[in-house]
Amino acid sequence: MEIKKLLFVTKFEELGFDALRSLLSLRKSALEHVVFVNVIERDRVAMRRGKGYQKDEEVRLREAANIRFIDWAETLFEQGMEVGCYIVVGGLVAEVIKATQKEDADLIVIGRSHKGVLEHLYSGSDVTELLRRAWTPVLVYKHLSETAISVDEPFERPLLAIDWSPGSLRAVEYINGLKDTVQEVHLVHVADEDRLKGTSAMAIQKTRKQARNKLEEICEEFEAAGIKARAHVYVGDPNAEIERAAKDCQATLIVLGSSAKAAWVEKFLGSTPRKIAEESIYPTLLIPPEKEKE
């Protein structure tokens, strides 16, 4: 699995060119094509009583987006990259899915903002809905001002949370494909505290050892590909512990598989990936399981 083409979904306020620049390290792996997507929400240009459809507003928003994209595109074109863009009126998720399919993109990058005026730019539900519907990996980028961590190169030191779901195992393959960009990967498995209650110290140690051994096997896969890898087992609430592990490991990115608890679309995204994508201070990469052949 390689990232050759990424879709950069932006409304500009929450995801700017600095974010894109930080992703250009993926060129060391395979990135060669960036597609900008700006969706003008229908509500902003919809019919108003006494005004009708606000065509002037649509033109204004389109041109404002176009001017920004031209400027960004010029920088990328001059580096020999391929660039495309979509400026469309519609629903965010539907238009992003449509563009992803049309472009056959390998990664969707979207911003999550939740402070002050930025709060409503992408509602949590838009990101959630995209995560639920996309069969393409989604990187939820976090605004620099709210992270308090340096994310010059998000893929430099990912923390990969493993729960043995198909999505998380696919994430191993995905990160392996980025061996020229990733310097070190930390693998973490969070053992559920509730499951350990009432069991003996020996049984708890045994559980830890088993998880650790399984993680070490994956570490060996990474090491064979030339990526330094370390295994960690944490205990407790997965949301809190994954965040803690990211901090402990000075990670630049959290990577999670979408847990396929039920077999099909509706439930393929478990609550931990969604919560971390929306609440963590770290950029979060969600890898869905392989799409079943229809």
Next chain:
Amino acid sequence: MSKKVLVVDDDPDVRLFSVTVLEENGYTPLEAEDGESGLKMIKAEKPDLVILDVLMPRQSGVRLYRELKTAKALKDVKIIILSGIAKKTFLRSQKALTEFGGAQIPEPEIYLEKPVEPEELAEVIKKVLG
């Protein structure tokens, strides 16, 4: 028979503008909304001239121009670039692609930066098609 001119641009307003200019000046306009469908149409319709945008979905004008200029059967297709992307950028991008191992290709004869007046476009088309 009137000459065929293909407009490759993702912006429907720009396509409408170019098509109107072409029709008013007695040409047969064809349309494509991105580089990929533009290339298919060039192969199928063999237009006399292509008016090509640069920043488009699926395949940009940078790559399509390069593909046309390096394909034996297509390298003589006349091209006018009509784009919001600066000519300087277009040339630098081609230079970068050449440095990455691509073939050396000629500069576009005509490069117009958007927006253009209808008279200017009509005049340039006339000049290129003779």
